[in-house]
Amino acid sequence: MKSGWPELNERVVRAVNTASNTFALEGIDTTKVGRFSKGQGIGTATPVSTWVDLSQVTNVAKTGGEQQFYQWRYVEDRNSRQRQRPTYKSAKFITLTLDYDPALAWYEALKEADAAKDAVVLRAKLPNNDELYYLVYPSFDSDPSMELDANMQNTATFSMMSDFTRYAPLAS
Known part of the structure; x- marks a missing residue:
């Protein structure tokens, strides 16, 4: 979704209580006014229409998210004590290693997604x-990578745009 609230912008959410032109965001609490200013959250939602399952995954690695800091000292501090304050967190990404199989649907889907450069x-x-x-x-x-006595493999890297969202399965 796209939102005027930075914490929700580019976040995947599930819509509930859908009616004509309105819906609620499942599991999202926007009542904290300091983080979600009233009237600023106007945005758009784009539904996911197609899923392609990724199979034959042999390794998953998440990298990034390390807290970065700003450090300083005051000239007048006779102890020369250094201080630090958190600033930003480094970009996060997930890397999947998949056994090479161009006959599987994910192979062509990932090639197309890579070429499109869209989120x-x-x-x-x-x-x-x-x-x-x-x-x-x-x-x-x-x-595919080629290594003696090992399956040929592909690597897919996914650069994360926002925090993840976790949901329980929908009731049937």
Whole structure:
């Protein structure tokens, strides 16, 4: 979704209580006025229409998110004590290693997503059936790696645009 609220902008959310031209955001609490200024959250939502499951994943690695700091000292501080304050967190990305198989649907889908350079929704299904959703920019190396006594593999990297959202499965 696109939102005037920075904490919700480019975040994947699930719509509930849908009516004509209105809906609620499941699990999102926007009542904290300091973080969600009244009248500033106007935006747009784009539904996900197609999913492509990624199979034959042999490794998952998340990198980034490290807190960065601003450090300073005061000239008049006789102890020369250094101070620090948190500033930003480094960009996060998820890297998947997949066994090479150009016959599978994900292979062509990742090639197309890489070429388009558009943000997509990445869904991770957990063993308890909960799901994690990420808005990501995909990058796919369609050339398989070749190593002696190992499967040929591809690497897909997903640069995260915002925090993930976790949802329990929808009741049937």
